[in-house]
Structures are given as structure tokens and as C-alpha cells.
Amino acid sequence: MMTEDNEFEKKIRELVGSYTETPDEDFWDTIEKGIRAKNRIALVKKFSIICSAAAVVVAGLFFAFRSVNNLPLNQSSAIVRLDDNVKNGNVIMADAVSDVSAVNTNVSAVTKDVDVNDGADDGADVGASVSASVKTDIAAGAGVESDAVDSCRKTVGQESLNTEDVYKYNLYMAENCSESSSAKVHGGGIVLSASGNLSVFGASAEKGYQGSGIPGFSYGDGKDVSRFQGISPVSKPTHSIPVSAAIEVGYSFLDDMLAVGTGVSYTYMSSRYEAVVDNSFQADVFQSVHYIGVPLLFTYNFVRTDHFFVYATLGGSVEKAVKVSYSLKDLSNSVSYRNGNFPGVDCSAVLGVGFEYRFLKYMGVYLNPRVSWYFIEKSPYSAIRENPFQVSFQLGLRFHL
Amino acid sequence: GWLRKIFVNTSLMKIRKRDLLKDSGDINDYCSECRISENALNTLYGKDLVRLISSMPVGFRTIFNLYVIEGYSHQEIAQMLGINEGTSRSQLNRAKAWLKERIEKLNMR
Numbered sequence: 134m135m136t137e138d139n140e141f142e143k144k145i146r147e148l149v150g151s152y153t154e155t156p157d158e159d160f161w162d163t164i165e166k167g168i169r170a171k172n173r174i175a176l177v178k179k180f181s182i183i184c185s186a187a188a189v190v191v192a193g194l195f196f197a198f199r200s201v202n203n204l205p206l207n208q209s210s211a212i213v214r215l216d217d218n219v220k221n222g223n224v225i226m227a228d229a230v231s232d233v234s235a236v237n238t239n240v241s242a243v244t245k246d247v248d249v250n251d252g253a254d255d256g257a258d259v260g261a262s263v264s265a266s267v268k269t270d271i272a273a274g275a276g277v278e279s280d281a282v283d284s285c286r287k288t289v290g291q292e293s294l295n296t297e298d299v300y301k302y303n304l305y306m307a308e309n310c311s312e313s314s315s316a317k318v319h320g321g322g323i324v325l326s327a328s329g330n331l332s333v334f335g336a337s338a339e340k341g342y343q344g345s346g347i348p349g350f351s352y353g354d355g356k357d358v359s360r361f362q363g364i365s366p367v368s369k370p371t372h373s374i375p376v377s378a379a380i381e382v383g384y385s386f387l388d389d390m391l392a393v394g395t396g397v398s399y400t401y402m403s404s405r406y407e408a409v410v411d412n413s414f415q416a417d418v419f420q421s422v423h424y425i426g427v428p429l430l431f432t433y434n435f436v437r438t439d440h441f442f443v444y445a446t447l448g449g450s451v452e453k454a455v456k457v458s459y460s461l462k463d464l465s466n467s468v469s470y471r472n473g474n475f476p477g478v479d480c481s482a483v484l485g486v487g488f489e490y491r492f493l494k495y496m497g498v499y500l501n502p503r504v505s506w507y508f509i510e511k512s513p514y515s516a517i518r519e520n521p522f523q524v525s526f527q528l529g530l531r532f533h534l
Numbered sequence: 535g536w537l538r539k540i541f542v543n544t545s546l547m548k549i550r551k552r553d554l555l556k557d558s559g560d561i562n563d564y565c566s567e568c569r570i571s572e573n574a575l576n577t578l579y580g581k582d583l584v585r586l587i588s589s590m591p592v593g594f595r596t597i598f599n600l601y602v603i604e605g606y607s608h609q610e611i612a613q614m615l616g617i618n619e620g621t622s623r624s625q626l627n628r629a630k631a632w633l634k635e636r637i638e639k640l641n642m643r
Contacts, residue, residue, distance in 0.1 A: 137569075141570065142630075145603075145633075148578060148579075148580045149583060154581075154584075
């Protein structure tokens with residue numbers, strides 16, 4: 134029985150051992166595609182985490198800024214608007230002001246009508262209280278509108294104490310200041326934004342490849358950039374998609390039409406390739422490059438509604454590779470690490486279109502598809518070096534102070 | 535060699551995670567009456583055999599592959615899969631019985 138079993142096993146082993154099957158032509162492609170898809174998902178997760186972290190940081194800065202300046206969110210602006218009641222002889226007294234943002238001209242808190250045809254004594258009393266009330270509210274309304282309102286107040290003067298003066302004061306405010314104030318709701322302001330940036334071109338790894346072997350191999354533009362740290366690529370690299378996060382501060386002017394912004398950006402790029410190290414051994418290389426950049430961007434806002442904005446962006450950025458890390462795995466699977474700093478900086482030009490949806494009065498989410506061209510001089514071999522023209526999508530949160 | 539090893543280990547890890555070998559029956563010479571004709575084995579093609587092995591229940595197949603094809607001992611299999619040796623032996627016997635039965639059926643057609 135045992136012998137029979139052994140014979141059976143032996144026969145099976147022989148049959149299986151002699152059997153060969155040629156895999157489909159696209160077998161490895163399918164596997165690689167699967168791996169790439171998984172990597173992409175991991176990258177998107179990483180990207181989301183970076184975006185969230187940046188958003189949290191900016192939100193923290195935003196609320197810290199507000200608390201330092203003592204600006205309650207629901208009283209961020211003060212607008213006094215006098216309606217037709219003023220013309221009809223009724224003076225509107227604004228007791229409280231709220232719910233006005235940089236884009237929203239809604240005004241509430243009209244609470245009390247005062248008949249200006251009352252007696253002179255009463256009128257004087259009322260006039261005094263109305264003036265005081267208006268001034269108080271204006272004073273409370275720190276922020277972008279205060280300049281306009283201040284100038285109105287200066288023009289009118291603060292000595293109005295009788296009913297007629299009160300009427301004139303409010304009429305003047307209604308005709309001149311309220312309009313300018315509401316216009317200034319769109320006026321200049323400081324904008325804080327946090328964003329993540331995902332480039333479309335990542336794993337091209339084809340352009341300029343000249344796998345001519347060792348020595349004399351050459352990549353990309355043929356410059357010997359890859360020999361940094363004694364590492365010379367000898368295979369087609371696979372570049373991952375560049376991911377970046379940025380925190381920016383902007384200032385808008387000309388009635389929010391134009392804005393200029395700057396900030397700090399961080400970009401991460403990684404690549405895999407085989408290389409000869411120190412002309413002595415071959416290794417699988419995982420290269421990661423960390424960039425810190427400073428962008429300067431000009432924005433032209435050409436569509437503005439209460440909640441939705443469309444704008445064009447033009448600008449540039451200066452970036453420096455602050456850290457380049459290499460993980461080298463040789464043929465015996467032992468791993469060593471090398472780090473370095475690349476000298477010099479790289480510049481890029483940026484052109485884009487942005488869409489912002491302001492879901493809160495002081496907060497909006499924006500998507501900014503854009504194209505960049507990198508003028509690369511000293512950068513390590515990477516996706517942007519291989520493909521200086523990059524299309525990317527920037528997604529972020531914007532806080533309007 | 536290394537690629538094969540990776541495949542084997544990855545598959546084993548997956549099997550262990552999914553607890554597909556939970557069946558820990560006694561050592562039972564399940565196939566004591568099981569016979570296979572010489573003719574059936576001689577007329578069997580490698581392709582058919584691989585197909586049959588592929589269609590085995592996963593618990594049988596794992597032990598069968600490791601023991602018969604890869605050449606591991608029951609002790610090694612038990613260690614690798616976190617089961618006892620008895621389970622490995624009984625699963626192998628069942629696998630062989632299952633396979634013999636299918637080969638005979640194939641031969642009869």
C-alpha cells in the first residue's frame with residue numbers, strides 16, 4: 134500500500150515537474166498594472182493625509198489669528214444699511230450688527246424706528262443715542278470695511294446731536310457709505326490657504342532613455358546628473374507621481390479682482406531604478422527627493438458670485454531639493470542608505486485656472502488645475518527633470534480673514 | 535527560485551490568515567481502499583493533472599502541493615501552517631483520495 138502510494142506520488146511529481154505552461158504575453162504587465170494601481174491608491178491616501186494635516190494647520194492659524202485680534206466670527210464685519218425708512222422720515226437704529234462677510238452683503242439687526250417728527254427735546258435725546266449707536270457699531274466692525282466707514286464718519290463728523298442732524302447723518306450714510314461698504318465687502322483681504330498638489334505626470338520614465346550600458350550610460354537630457362553620490366542609473370526608472378502640500382498667504386485688492394500670494398510648499402518625489410554604485414556594484418535604488426519651495430502667484434478673479442469664484446493664476450516658484458535619500462539594495466539583498474543635499478535651486482512657471490466654492494462666509498474649498506514648466510538646473514533625476522512640463526491638480530481650503 | 539519562494543510563502547500566509555485548514559481530523563487512512571489503475575496514470579497528461587490539482591479544495595491542495603510537489607515533510611508543513619502533523623497527514627490522504635477518484639473518472643470518459 135505504502136509502495137503504491139509512493140508510486141502515485143512519484144508519478145504525480147514527474148507529471149507536474151515536466152509540465153510547462155507559457156504565460157500570456159501581458160502576464161507581467163497585468164501584475165505591474167495591479168501593483169501600480171495599489172501604489173496609486175496608497176499615494177492618494179498619503180496625499181489626503183497631507184492635505185488634511187495642512188488644512189488643520191491653517192485652520193489653527195486662522196482661529197489663532199482671529200482670537201488674537203478678538204474678532205468673533207459672526208461679527209466679522211459691520212455694515213450699517215439704512216433703507217427707505219430713512220427717506221420716509223424714520224431713523225433706523227442699528228443695535229447690533231451681524232452676519233456680514235466679505236462676499237455676503239446681508240445685513241440684519243434693524244430693530245427700532247424712531248419718528249423724527251417728535252418734539253425737539255425728544256429728538257435731541259434720540260439723536261444722541263442714534264449717533265452713539267451707529268458709531269459704536271462702526272467701531273466694532275473691524276476689518277476690511279472699516280476704512281470706508283471711517284472715511285464716511287469723518288466726513289459727517291461726530292457732533293450730530295439733534296434730530297435733523299441725525300436724519301442727515303443717516304441719509305448720508307445710506308446714500309454714500311452703505312453702498313461703498315457693501316462694495317467693500319468684496320474688497321481686499323488676507324487669505325490663508327492650505328493645499329495638496331497631485332501631478333498627473335509621474336511614471337513616464339521613457340523620455341530620453343538611452344540604455345547604452347556601462348560605462349557611458351546616459352539618461353534624460355544626457356547630462357550626468359544621476360551620478361550624484363556615486364549612483365549611476367542603468368535601467369529605466371519608474372517615477373512616482375509628485376505630491377506636494379502648501380500653505381499660502383494672499384492679499385486681495387482692487388475689489389477682490391486681483392490677488393497676490395506667497396507661501397511655502399513641500400514636494401515629495403520618489404523613483405526606483407537599477408544603478409551602478411561607485412562603479413563597483415549594482416543595486417536596486419529607491420530614491421526620494423524632498424523639495425521646499427516658495428511660490429509667488431498672481432490671481433485674477435473673473436467670475437464672482439456669492440459662493441462661487443473662478444480665477445486665473447499666473448506665477449512662479451523657486452524650489453530647492455533639501456534632502457535626497459537613496460536606499461540601495463545590492464544583489465545579496467543587503468540594504469545601505471545614502472543622503473545628500475543638492476546645490477542650487479530650480480525655478481518653475483505656473484499657469485492655471487481655479488474654482489473656489491465658499492461654503493462658509495470665511496472658508497472655501499478650491500480646485501486649481503494648473504500647468505507648470507520647470508527650468509531645471511541642479512535638480513536630482515526625477516519626474517520633473519524627465520518631464521519639465523507638468524499638469525497638476527491643487528486642492529485646498531482657503532480662509533478669508 | 536526566489537520568485538517561487540515568494541509565491542509559496544505569500545499563498546501560505548493568506549491561507550493561514552483565512553484559517554482554511556481549521557479542519558483537524560484524526561489520522562485516518564482515508565484512502566486505504568482507494569486504488570488507481572496503472573493505465574489511468576499512464577494516460578494522464580500534465581495539463582489535465584494541473585487542472586485537477588487546481589480544482590482541489592484549498593485545504594487539500596495546500597497540503598498536497600507542499601508534500602507531494604514541493605517535498606516538505608509533515609513536520610515542516612505543520613510548522614509552516616500552524617497546524618498539527620496529524621491534520622497534515624489526514625488532509626494529504628483525503629487529497630490523494632480525491633485526486634485518484636477524479637483521475638479514474640477522467641480515464642473512464
